[in-house]
Amino acid sequence: MNRLLTIAMLAATAPAQMLTTWRAESDWKPAADPSAAVWKVEGVRTSHDRYGRLVPGADTEIRSRWTGGHLYFLFSARYQNLHLKPDPTREETWGLWDYDVAEIFIGWELDRIGRYKEFEVSPQNEFVDLDVDYFKADKSYMVDWKWNGGIEYQSRIDRDAKMWYSEIRIPWKAIDQRVPKLNNELRLNLYRIEGGPANRKFLAWRPVYGPSFHAPQAFGRLRLAGAPGAARKKYDVILKGGTVLDPKNAIQQRRDVGIHGGAVAAVEPSIDPALGYKVIDVTGLYVTPGFIDLHVHVANGSGLLGSLPIDQNVYADSHTLRSGVTTAVDAGTSGWRSFPEFKRRAIDVAVTRILALLNIVGAGQAGPEPEQNVADMDPAAAAKVVEQFKGTIVGIKTAHYRGPEWVAVERAVEAGRAASVPVMVDFGLFHPARPFQQLVGEKLRPGDMYTHTYVASVPMLDDQGRVMPYLFEARKRGVKFDAGHGGGSFAFRQAAPAIQQGFYPDSISTDLHTGSMNGPMNNMLNVASKFLNLGMSLPDLIARMTWNPARQIQREDLGHLSPGALADIAVIRLEEGNFGFVDVLGARMQGNRRLSCELTMREGKVVFDLNGITRSDFRGLGQYTSQADPVWDRVLSPPR
Numbered sequence: 001m002n003r004l005l006t007i008a009m010l011a012a013t014a015p016a017q018m019l020t021t022w023r024a025e026s027d028w029k030p031a032a033d034p035s036a037a038v039w040k041v042e043g044v045r046t047s048h049d050r051y052g053r054l055v056p057g058a059d060t061e062i063r064s065r066w067t068g069g070h071l072y073f074l075f076s077a078r079y080q081n082l083h084l085k086p087d088p089t090r091e092e093t094w095g096l097w098d099y100d101v102a103e104i105f106i107g108w109e110l111d112r113i114g115r116y117k118e119f120e121v122s123p124q125n126e127f128v129d130l131d132v133d134y135f136k137a138d139k140s141y142m143v144d145w146k147w148n149g150g151i152e153y154q155s156r157i158d159r160d161a162k163m164w165y166s167e168i169r170i171p172w173k174a175i176d177q178r179v180p181k182l183n184n185e186l187r188l189n190l191y192r193i194e195g196g197p198a199n200r201k202f203l204a205w206r207p208v209y210g211p212s213f214h215a216p217q218a219f220g221r222l223r224l225a226g227a228p229g230a231a232r233k234k235y236d237v238i239l240k241g242g243t244v245l246d247p248k249n250a251i252q253q254r255r256d257v258g259i260h261g262g263a264v265a266a267v268e269p270s271i272d273p274a275l276g277y278k279v280i281d282v283t284g285l286y287v288t289p290g291f292i293d294l295h296v297h298v299a300n301g302s303g304l305l306g307s308l309p310i311d312q313n314v315y316a317d318s319h320t321l322r323s324g325v326t327t328a329v330d331a332g333t334s335g336w337r338s339f340p341e342f343k344r345r346a347i348d349v350a351v352t353r354i355l356a357l358l359n360i361v362g363a364g365q366a367g368p369e370p371e372q373n374v375a376d377m378d379p380a381a382a383a384k385v386v387e388q389f390k391g392t393i394v395g396i397k398t399a400h401y402r403g404p405e406w407v408a409v410e411r412a413v414e415a416g417r418a419a420s421v422p423v424m425v426d427f428g429l430f431h432p433a434r435p436f437q438q439l440v441g442e443k444l445r446p447g448d449m450y451t452h453t454y455v456a457s458v459p460m461l462d463d464q465g466r467v468m469p470y471l472f473e474a475r476k477r478g479v480k481f482d483a484g485h486g487g488g489s490f491a492f493r494q495a496a497p498a499i500q501q502g503f504y505p506d507s508i509s510t511d512l513h514t515g516s517m518n519g520p521m522n523n524m525l526n527v528a529s530k531f532l533n534l535g536m537s538l539p540d541l542i543a544r545m546t547w548n549p550a551r552q553i554q555r556e557d558l559g560h561l562s563p564g565a566l567a568d569i570a571v572i573r574l575e576e577g578n579f580g581f582v583d584v585l586g587a588r589m590q591g592n593r594r595l596s597c598e599l600t601m602r603e604g605k606v607v608f609d610l611n612g613i614t615r616s617d618f619r620g621l622g623q624y625t626s627q628a629d630p631v632w633d634r635v636l637s638p639p640r
């Protein structure tokens, strides 16, 4: 495993990045007593080292409170061995960090993050404070150690309990001239050092991933909250006033949605806005689970220049989030040999959740000729890689096969059976030696998917224009029909009579790639709008973009807004007017309704906001700085 991946995994399990400090009515003298009434508040707990690794026996809890004049911290530190300076003094102590110590690094600056103050207090009441300018050009990052912030503090060692406590009171004006206000956020990291040179432990609240605590890019946040007894903010975000369409839970009503910790916390007729840290007014809009696009090509950045299929891949985030798609399933761009590289280059770094159907060809879609290479269709090797990445690889794909035999389909199904995952088939050349009727009637198993349902070459209609019975029978047998619009696979002359006669797609997907993105396909909501204007209802559409595809890829944790589900959410607008839609043959259809994406959330964070409905009018913001807010916002990333 490479180092970056290790760090990414550790970061995912690291403690929360926000410490809440609770407002208190009046000031008090530090006494290092965790049982005092003023300290009956929640804090954060850490027992991790600088790299986010657990350090047994070094549990540390930090609580915080604030008043108009001061900011308070209380460290409760479990120790194994104390390492104390032999000759303690109340004077400022240079080099205090060579002994056991509690440390606070704190700054107001969200843009100039190298500007912060450092405060340290030892278990035996020594201190040091520093004014830091970390990014100063001459690298003398400590501006002035003679600077004195005027902190007050009290430490206490309980040798029986093997605990030490330190309460530190920082005047606000020691940090900056700013006046603290409710909901302000500061940048913060908290550290503890324990032990002598031989067994030194460096504990960090937010992992710094390096030898030095001076890593401002790794700081977390301190949020100024009201009194702890007052109504607590139960939700990070409330989506207020929208109509929820959640097919899994059969909801098609006006509902508020409360989100907390990246998950759906409540879907109620009305949620008190006072309970939300951030309230977003979505009146007149539809709130749905984030869309799952079952057929895209996003194995970008492969470096295989000159390879047409690879060059046809797009960056998922450039297309998905702006049309409400939060999960994109790459349909067979990679095979068992190329998947790990695809994962590293695209899946691991995208905001979009990218899943994959693994091509039965080991090289994946590496070009029209490699896709014909039967010798590279290895069901056992493919199944093994599916098992290795189960949940991210959600099925097998075969595509673009031109030969007269069933070998591509059969090997894909064999791999799917071995790994207990479904298969998606792009039938390639509709060869008379292997009829389509036999594919969906016999070869595919229940749960397997055929994509490109409305392509012109599917034998769909009889001489009277009726949808042929074998299609309904295949569906009854459990075969799933995916839209897979793409650059060449959606014709109104097939889709219009099919929809009219009730042969709907089971899932709506784009087949996004460079050859489809600017053509008639355009994006997920344009594809959905075609079906809407062909006569499907909005709830029927949403089901085929959320709960249906989630089940088809065995990811039933996705595609719904049940409490506890990840808060992947699309907020969409149903526009009325005169619109035109085009199919892949170049034929046009007039329509009067169109869906557009207003807002997209990925795990509780806003990742797309078309009209700035999450934002405040600039006229009311005075001399404003960055409005980034890590609680709900992933559009503006916190300054680095």
Ligand SMILES: [Zn+2]
Pocket (backbone or CB within 6 Å): 295, 296, 297, 331, 426, 486, 511
């Ligand atoms: Zn495709």
